[in-house]
Amino acid sequence: MAEARVVERFRKRTIWFHWIHTAAFLVLLVTGAILFLPGLGGPAAGGLTRFIHRIAVVFFVGMPIVYFIINPRMSLHFIKETLTWGRNDVQWFSQAPDYYFGGDEEKMPPQGHINTGQKMWQFIVLGTGALFLISGFFMWFLKDALAAGVFQWFVIVHDVAFVVALLMLLVHVYLGVIHPRMTESLRSMWDGKISKTYARNHYGKWYDEVAKGKN
Ligand code: HEM
Ligand code: HEM
Incomplete structure (x- = not known):
């Protein structure tokens, strides 16, 4: 029998936020x-x-x-x-290829609520989000006020953010939906829950x- 999924990983509001935001992103x-x-x-x-x-x-x-409020x-x-990086992350990165290709989970430094790879995705989301916002604002509201050359630069910034975000989204979706190691990932973004074993193996520091009862 499959182990009960009793550890709360995501709250309902976070799940709603993730999927509505994803829908907007895809459009x-x-x-x-x-x-x-x-x-x-x-x-x-x-x-x-x-x-x-x-x-x-x-x-x-x-x-x-709205979520922030x-x-x-x-x-x-x-x-x-997202902005706190340390030696633990360097160590995680150096061992990541082995990990993603089936290497021993025990060899990885224990992770918090997210692992270094997920932190990198969060960094990309915030970083490209800021680029989209700033360049998009100028393209939307100040098109006529800007010199054509300057406007073109904002378009290029927007396009670079587009390419980076798209490529990293493919990795994000692959890991969340297909990768054989992330067995409980997609369901956790549906009902918020994971099993104790999955929590201990993937997010040991957080699970402790x-x-x-600290969290
Ligand atoms: C903060 C959010 C965003 C704002 C304010 C914004 C705004 C804009 C505006 C005003 C344009 C010009 C449209 C026109 O020509 O009339 C544009 C184009 C574009 N947007 Fe966005 N956008 C945002 C987010 C995104 C996201 C998340 C993506 C893709 C993942 C994206 C991809 C693009 C692309 C590829 C273009 C075409 C640029 C070109 O002409 O080469 N944008 N955006
Ligand atoms: C069809 C598209 C998407 C799918 C299938 C998907 C799936 C998932 C899943 C399964 C998780 C849970 C990961 C875990 O903790 O096990 C997750 C987390 C997350 N997603 Fe998505 N997602 C999608 C699109 C997006 C988009 C467009 C964004 C941002 C613009 C985003 C941002 C995040 C963030 C920040 C997290 C938390 C950190 C992480 O776990 O990577 N997702 N997503």
Whole structure:
């Protein structure tokens, strides 16, 4: 019989946030790709694509703001966690190839609520998010006020963020959905729960605190 999944990993509101934000991101990705790739329309794409892109922006930017207002402590913790790097992370990275190709889990330094790879994804999400926001703001509201050359730079920044975010999203989805080691990942982003064994093996440092009742 499968082990009971009793450890709370994600709260309901976090799960809602993740999926609504993902939906907005995917709409931005598709409409952005239409504007970016000449084969799909590129600069000649119709106004509807640009309109939908802007509607999705409202959700993409609005969701984190709402989440921040509801959970200021958790949100600040997310930012702090994302920006705190140490020797443990270097060690994790150096052993990561072996780990992802089936190497012994015991050899990995024990992880907190997320592992170094997930922290890197969070860093990409925050970093590209800031680039999208700043460049997108200028492209949306100050197009006419900017010199054509300057405007073009913002488009390039937006495009670089697009390519980086897209490539890393593929890795994120692969790890969350397909990788044989992350057996409880997708379900945990559905009902918030993982088993004790999974928690202990993947997030040992965090699980010790949960078990002690600190979390
Ligand atoms: C903060 C959020 C964002 C804002 C404010 C924003 C805003 C904009 C604006 C105003 C444009 C120009 C549309 C036009 O030509 O009328 C644009 C284009 C584009 N956006 Fe976004 N966007 C955001 C997020 C995203 C995201 C998350 C993606 C993809 C993952 C994305 C991908 C693109 C791409 C590829 C283009 C086409 C750029 C080009 O012409 O080469 N955007 N965006
Ligand atoms: C179809 C697309 C996506 C799928 C299938 C997916 C799946 C998942 C899963 C299964 C987890 C839980 C990981 C775990 O702890 O075991 C997760 C976490 C997370 N996701 Fe997504 N996700 C998607 C899109 C996105 C997008 C677009 C963003 C951000 C713009 C995002 C940001 C995050 C973050 C920050 C976490 C927490 C850190 C981490 O576990 O990597 N996800 N996602």
